[in-house]
Amino acid sequence: MSRWRPASPGSTAIITRDGFERLKAELDHLWHVLRPEVVKALAAAAAEGDRSENAEYIYRKKQLGEIDRRARYLSKRIPSLKVAEGAPSDRRLVFFGARIELENVDTGEILRYRIVGPDETDAKLGWISIDSPMARAALKKRIDDEFAAELPGGAAQFAVIAVDYD
DSSP states (O other), X not given: OOOOOOXXXXXXXXXXXXXXXXXXXXXXXXXXXXXXXXXXXXXXXXXXXXXXXXXXXXXXXXXXXXXXXXXXXXXXXXXXXXXXXXXXXXXXXXXXXXXEEEEETTTOOEEEEEEEOTTSOBTTTTEEETTSXXXXXXXXXXXXXXXXXXXTTEEEEEEEEEEEOO
């Protein structure tokens, strides 16, 4: 049996203005603050002698690799992103950037989400990716519209209670 897997589909290259600024700030912090500190600590650890048994050296090399990997990703991703500015003309429809309030029709549970780009999702804040099954199902729905979404626990019915773009 082969280990080959088809490439995963690329994520949507859209982001809010705040998310774009956060990614640029993260890249700037990695290059101008964090990486120079780690390089300095790595040089000091390398000067201590035998590198094969030097835990500080090994840790710093790994940390430097992680910083470089993230910085490389951000350097390639940021130019390809499209910043979504403003709200749509019909503010009653669910589109990118919307804050939505949904009711699970089966359980009556109220859920609040904001539809954002895949690079700025945050489950604690209720920010879901536009590529997520919930967001895909909710797109272009109006208040009081019902829709089904295929979730990890199975299909569920939802009703749109509120849509806001502020």
